[in-house]
Amino acid sequence: MGALIRSMDWSATSLGAPEQWPAALRYTVSMMLSTKFPVLICWGKEYLQLYNDSFMPILGIAKHPKAMGNSAKSTYSEIWESIGPMFADVMNGQSVGSTDFKVTLNRNGYLEDCYFDFSYSPIRDEKGDVGGILVICMETTDKYHAIGGFQAMNEEMTAINEELAAANEQMAATNEELASVNEELLATQVNLSRSEKLFKSIALNIPNSLIIMIDKDHKFITIEGDIMTKMGYDSRNYAGKHPTEVGPLERYESSKHLYQRVLSGERFSVERKSSTGEDYIIHFVPLKNDANEIDAGLIIALDITDVKQGEKKSAMLAAIIESSDDAIISKTLESVITSWNDSAERMFGYKADEIIGETIYKLIPPDRQNEEPLILTRLKSGERVEHFETKRLTKDGRLLDVSLSVSPVKDAEGRIIGLSKIARDITERKKDETRKSDFIGMVSHELKTPLTSLNALIQVVNVKLKNSGDAFLEGAMAKASMQVKRMTGMINGFLNISRLEAGKMLIEKHPFDIKDLLEEILDETKLIVSSHVINSSDCGSVSVNADRDKISSVVSNFISNAIKYSPQGKLIEVSCQLNGDKVIVSVKDEGMGINPQHLGKIFDRYYRVETNNTRHISGFGIGLYLSAEIIKQHSGEIWAESESGKGSTFYFSLSIAG
Ligand code: ADP
Numbered sequence: 001m002g003a004l005i006r007s008m009d010w011s012a013t014s015l016g017a018p019e020q021w022p023a024a025l026r027y028t029v030s031m032m033l034s035t036k037f038p039v040l041i042c043w044g045k046e047y048l049q050l051y052n053d054s055f056m057p058i059l060g061i062a063k064h065p066k067a068m069g070n071s072a073k074s075t076y077s078e079i080w081e082s083i084g085p086m087f088a089d090v091m092n093g094q095s096v097g098s099t100d101f102k103v104t105l106n107r108n109g110y111l112e113d114c115y116f117d118f119s120y121s122p123i124r125d126e127k128g129d130v131g132g133i134l135v136i137c138m139e140t141t142d143k144y145h146a147i148g149g150f151q152a153m154n155e156e157m158t159a160i161n162e163e164l165a166a167a168n169e170q171m172a173a174t175n176e177e178l179a180s181v182n183e184e185l186l187a188t189q190v191n192l193s194r195s196e197k198l199f200k201s202i203a204l205n206i207p208n209s210l211i212i213m214i215d216k217d218h219k220f221i222t223i224e225g226d227i228m229t230k231m232g233y234d235s236r237n238y239a240g241k242h243p244t245e246v247g248p249l250e251r252y253e254s255s256k257h258l259y260q261r262v263l264s265g266e267r268f269s270v271e272r273k274s275s276t277g278e279d280y281i282i283h284f285v286p287l288k289n290d291a292n293e294i295d296a297g298l299i300i301a302l303d304i305t306d307v308k309q310g311e312k313k314s315a316m317l318a319a320i321i322e323s324s325d326d327a328i329i330s331k332t333l334e335s336v337i338t339s340w341n342d343s344a345e346r347m348f349g350y351k352a353d354e355i356i357g358e359t360i361y362k363l364i365p366p367d368r369q370n371e372e373p374l375i376l377t378r379l380k381s382g383e384r385v386e387h388f389e390t391k392r393l394t395k396d397g398r399l400l401d402v403s404l405s406v407s408p409v410k411d412a413e414g415r416i417i418g419l420s421k422i423a424r425d426i427t428e429r430k431k432d433e434t435r436k437s438d439f440i441g442m443v444s445h446e447l448k449t450p451l452t453s454l455n456a457l458i459q460v461v462n463v464k465l466k467n468s469g470d471a472f473l474e475g476a477m478a479k480a481s482m483q484v485k486r487m488t489g490m491i492n493g494f495l496n497i498s499r500l501e502a503g504k505m506l507i508e509k510h511p512f513d514i515k516d517l518l519e520e521i522l523d524e525t526k527l528i529v530s531s532h533v534i535n536s537s538d539c540g541s542v543s544v545n546a547d548r549d550k551i552s553s554v555v556s557n558f559i560s561n562a563i564k565y566s567p568q569g570k571l572i573e574v575s576c577q578l579n580g581d582k583v584i585v586s587v588k589d590e591g592m593g594i595n596p597q598h599l600g601k602i603f604d605r606y607y608r609v610e611t612n613n614t615r616h617i618s619g620f621g622i623g624l625y626l627s628a629e630i631i632k633q634h635s636g637e638i639w640a641e642s643e644s645g646k647g648s649t650f651y652f653s654l655s656i657a658g
Helices: 003-007 023-034 053-063 077-091 141-205 249-263 305-323 342-348 371-380 427-465 471-501 514-528 548-564 623-633
Strands: 039-043 048-051 096-106 111-124 130-139 209-215 220-224 268-273 279-288 294-303 327-331 337-340 385-393 399-410 416-425 510-513 533-536 543-546 571-579 582-588 637-643 647-655
Touching (some): 023 039, 039 053, 048 053, 077 111, 077 130, 111 141, 141 220, 249 279, 249 294, 279 305, 342 399, 371 399, 514 533, 514 548, 548 571, 548 582, 623 647
Parallel strands (some): 533 571
Antiparallel strands (some): 039 130, 096 111, 209 220, 209 294, 268 279, 279 294, 327 337, 327 416, 399 416, 510 543, 571 582, 582 647, 637 647
């Protein structure tokens, strides 16, 4: 038995002395005392209480030890309402129990909410009647609070967690935003560095340039360019530096007002000459930010020394062109006049502003309009047209004799972009030539009459001498006759030339057989010439419609040249051959031949090949010129083939009469 139970005077209670207690009670008390669990026994109808030591804390200082041997009803008056009915049920044989059962107990002098796991079970005697209640009771207040606190904490934790989750989500969203901002920043950075590189490479790749960017305080943002040193900048890092920190103060002072102008929004350019003589053009460009405010200035310096020199050269050229006595005209490939100098104005009568933009055809006489397309074709293939004599029209309708030189004007890539034309007024020279040729014509004409008489006289003398038997006289007269023939030929040549110049050379075409003509000429020549072997090939009868005398003079000229320019005893071959609708007449010799450099010119007027071989051979250089003019007037062709030292062959072709 517990000490308290033992010390109690039970005899004063309805239970009486412990020895008298019913066996069920005694056994239960002994079991209660041996257990460590809090156990309470409420015995009898008054629920007299017996409890073990473990139960004492449940009773608290307000109830223990007063509860021992007292009625449970009075001990638990404040909670009897809730436990009383349960006690009654137990007394009726039921077992009752609950967990975390809440009661508001006054056990320590104040009311407190206490929680219990309990079991009320009936204590039966030997007969099975319920004598009392066995209460096994475990206080769970701390556990309850602990759980409650835990739950609250849990809830709080959940709430915090939720908040955290929300915050987390926000963070995640912010993070995403930050990431995208970061990406944008990165992209901007990449773009910036790309722009910087681009700027640098642009600056470095503009030849002869310096590019500077300054901020509002005139500090350098960047400087790039291949003429840094030339412009007086060294290669140190200028970014963020003020001009006075990296260069002489005077230079800054002299540029300061320009910096101020560009930063106040003015866009302008200035030209400067360096101390070493280079010319620069410097462009100032204000730069605006996104808010449309000027926050930097761009300064681009370009070395324009070459351009300036080019300008000087052009100015000099222009002065030369202006002061030239020749008309210098430039025109497009479409023949539109683009420039016109003073002499052109003097020569043609048009002022620059009335003729520039007009076509060159305005200056070409109607009968020569086809010259321009021919000139253009030659020039487009890159050729120059030199000293081409023609006639041009003045504003007042006069015809001018001009010598034209036309050259292609090419651009830097060599493409022909226009034409330049130099026209020299040769009217005076032409007049001189006409006077000369008139004089030659007149003299030749005057010489012809006495020569004809002389010829007639020689013929008569020849007849008279025939039977005289004087061989010397006969020979002398034959030679005189040959010389007179030569002279007649020469005078005829001069006459023809003067007629040709005056445009009076008359071509009278009649059909004749070329074979007959050749035979005639050969017979005559063979009679006089014994120095060379003259052969001919037969081409059969070929009729041509031509001026017989003139064609005869061409053949005679070929033959007399072959005799003149080849050594004695050599062979001369006169041939005639058919070629399609044409007949080609040729004279071949085995003479000195003609150097290729002269070959193209021998048909020009007065042209003679001047060599040691030809110097002693007389002539005026008009025979081939006249021949070429005659063949040209017959719409035929004339040409020569020759090899120096081996011989030459001269040809002309005429259309066969249909
Ligand atoms: P020329 O009176 O000088 O002979 P041409 O007009 O007949 O005048 O000839 C021009 C020039 O061509 C001659 O001066 C001569 O140098 C050259 N020539 C002409 N025919 C021959 C030829 N058969 N062989 C060599 N040279 C020739």
